[in-house]
Amino acid sequence: MDEKVYALRLTGEQKAGIHSLFQERGWRLELDTIDRYKEKEEVAGDYITINRVNGRASPEECKESPIARRRLRSEPTASISEDDQKRLQDMKKIGSSYTQSFKGTFKAGSVRKESGLEVPPSASSAPQGQWRLSHMPGSSGGDQPEVESCDISFKHFLVADDKSIQVITRLSTEHVHTVSRVPVRIVLLIDRSGSMLHKLGRDSRHTKITKVKQFASQLLASLDDDDEVGLVTFGEDAEVFFPLEKLTAKSRPVLQHRLENLDRGNMSRVTNLSAGLKAALKVFFNASKKESDYLESKNSILVFSDGEINAGTTDTNSLLHEVRQNIRQMVPKLDDSQNQWVTISVVTTGSNISEQAYMLSKTCSSEAYYYISKDAVDPEADLFLPVLLRKSAVAWNISYVIKLSHGMTFDDEKCSRDNRIRLRRSSYGSGPRAEKAYFMYDFAADHSRQIGVGANWDGEESIQHLPNDQQLFKLRVEYTNIKGDRLWQEQIITKEDVIDALHKRPNSETNIAARKHEVQMVSSDVLRFAAEHMKVGDKRKSKAVMLEGQRDLQSLLNKFGEQSLERSQSQSSIEIQMYAKSVVDNLGALIDTIEQTTEGESWNKMKAVSTAISRETPNVAGTVVGDDILCPLPQLQGTGTHMMSDPLQRLMAKNKQKKRRTIGLDTLLEDLQLS
Incomplete structure (x- = not known):
């Protein structure tokens, strides 16, 4: 049986307690101080073979290649006795375990944390560039495969x-x-306040609520058998229209019939988003019989609202704290890497500035903040975007x-x-x-x-x-x-x-990554400050910030071009210039938006563009200029099912129709030659 060595910082009381426990169980225990560890590591290090790490050469390769620069450990003695050989082999094993244990392998190797003391995982360390399976609770330990x-x-x-x-x-x-089919569990959370009766889209016969109703109906037809759908509405209070149910030939018509009542009856005078979120999470809780139900499905809440949050918990920070606490407390044993087991996508429309809706999207999802303008064409197709991202997740x-x-x-x-x-x-x-x-x-x-x-x-x-x-x-x-x-x-x-x-000098790939990060940071700051001015109704300052941002990005473009010419990296210069110019074009389009729309519509558009660029994730068609460069829609050959093929084709068609003019490769080459 392999010997396991762990590095722990213990108080005297803890040390005595561990000794007592091991004596009671009849287990062997060996505790060393840090000084003793260092002594063992130093001795054993001379006899540990250094394998290739991060593309670097081993000592044996260094002897043959003067190019491979790496400090060599001392050589083992050429001739030693059998007793000494055994002693050194034992020391090598102990020293290797110590070295591994001090390389950070204590970070949670298990997917769940059990109550009481946490036992560290195996001290085996994966070579760089290799993926390993984490230990599951109750596993026997040993090397992680x-x-x-x-x-x-x-x-x-x-x-x-x-x-x-x-x-x-x-x-x-x-x-x-190509994506294999994995069950999704989606709860639609729909605003039923009176403002949802306002027109949406170019057809004056349709309101926001009727468009959402049409989308929900299409969603039921597009999801697979064994996918689960629930529907919750919120106004003054929350109401569960139907709980999470598996879609089958029997359940689909029943759910479809219930949908017919979505836009009937009295609409609420207020909008209590916090009550709706609490009810939506409770729907998941009632449908989950065991902990694995939260982890083995793609869980999603899709919020559709016009953003006018005026009842319940309305303070943004309080709302976020309340939601995240509710999510964590439903499965308290999950660790930090998995305790946010549900994503909350937010789609808004209208002219309200809703900091709550935006921050909910920012902190409880990894995708863009979605905003659908009042004159949108086929908004139902846009609503499928977060569903497509769930279905195509790997x-x-x-x-x-x-x-x-x-x-x-x-x-x-x-x-x-x-x-x-x-x-x-x-x-x-x-x-x-x-x-x-x-x-x-x-x-x-x-x-x-x-x-x-x-x-x-x-x-x-x-x-x-x-x-x-x-x-x-x-x-x-x-x-x-x-x-x-x-x-x-x-x-x-x-x-x-x-x-x-x-x-x-950084190579071309490194240069592109670093410059792209620089552009993302500039655009994020510019749009954040511009949105803050727009929030208080100062269109002039908001516009000035974006004009200054365009100048800053242009300066970066000039610097990138000069550096690329010096390093003979013309291809990387073209790629990063296309990226930066697309960001500049978006700032220009947002400046035009300021002139043509209300403060609320401009603010929502800024947030939608900003999150799409910084998160590199697709948004509603026509929102982002140059979206094929900044935040492309996934190009999938298959989603494991034919059910989503129609929504996917509609989304791709909308993106082609709405695509704005972006700077072409020929123009960029001319710019480089002129500079």
Whole structure:
């Protein structure tokens, strides 16, 4: 049986308690101090074979190739006795276990946390670039099995100068174009206040509520058997029109008949969104008999409202706290990486500024904030977008954690803001400035997203005393796949990686990732400030902010072009210029919107564009200029079912019809030649 070694920080009382427990059970226990650990690691380190890590060479390869630069550990003695050989082998095993245990493998390896003391997972450490299965509760432990192929591609890029380091992480499913069918559970949460009787779309015969009714009817026809649908309405109070029910040949006509009453009867004078959300979550609770029901389906609440929230919990922060607490408390044993088991998509229309609806979308989903204008064509097709993203998801509950060490601190101004979360129980215990975490509810096929993090440091001299293979950054991604397995992967950035990034020019792929992050940060800030001015009715200042943003982005474009010419990276320059110019075009379109619409409509449009760009996720057709570059619709060859083919074709057709003019490749080449 392999020996397991864990590194724990214990008080004297805890140490005595553990000794007592092990003696009662007749188990063998060996506790060492940190000094003893260091002694063992130092001795054993001389005899541990260093395998290839992160593309770097092993000591054996270094002997043959002078290009492979890596500090070598001391060689084993050529001739030693059998007794010494056995002693060194034992020391090697112990030292290897210690080394692994101190490389951060204590981060929750299990998908759930049981009550009482948490037992750390196996101290085995996965080589970089490999996905591994997390231990499930009740498993026997041991090495975590490797997974040969994965749905998500996980890659990082590194850029450094004397004052800052940028780590850009790219998650992608662009290699996945066919999706297996997994059951979805969707609760439609529909506003039944009086304002929902206003016209929506170009046909004056239809109101907002009748359009939603048509969408709900089409949804019932488009989902598969064994998918589940529920319907809750909210006004002064919440009403469950029908609970979550599996769609079958028998249930479909019954649910369809109930839908006929959606727009009948008296409409409410007020809008109590908090009551509706509480009722929608209760619908999930009543339909879930065991914990796995929350994890093995794609759970979604789709909110449709005109945004006029005026009853119940109306304060934005209080509403968000209330909702997230209700979500967590339904399955209290889930850890931070999975306790947000449901995504809440928000679709609004009308001219109200609803901070509550926007923040609900921002914090309880990973997609864009959807806004449908009053003159929209075929708004029912737009309502299918969040449903399509659920049906095409190949991974969900995706968590990304990056940890710093050796005195480095985060530069919040250079860190991606969307999807950021605060871990309630940090596994590292190093404080908020040493760790940042991001969470995405699900990840559609043929999709990519990057997360950028900036760190402050004091330059090369500040780490000269460290060994070349010393860890400076640890990146960890976990997600649940379509089979319900929980997978994880860690990537380590060492001192040598940082020094290489400092002295070498970034390659084309790294350059594109870094510049794209820079453009995203500028556009996010510009649209945030512009929306704040619009919120208080100051159109002039809002317009001025976006004009200034266009100038800033143009300056970045000029800088990118000069740097690309110096580095002979014309292709990467073209790609990033197309991206940045699309953002500039969106600012121009929003400036035009300010002149033509109300403050509320402009504010909603800004938020819709901003979230689509920063989250790189598709939005309602016609919302984003150059959406095929900034936030493309997934191009799927199959969704595991023919039922969604019609809504998918309608969405793709709308995107083609609504696509605005974007700058072409020929024009960009001319610009580069002129510059």
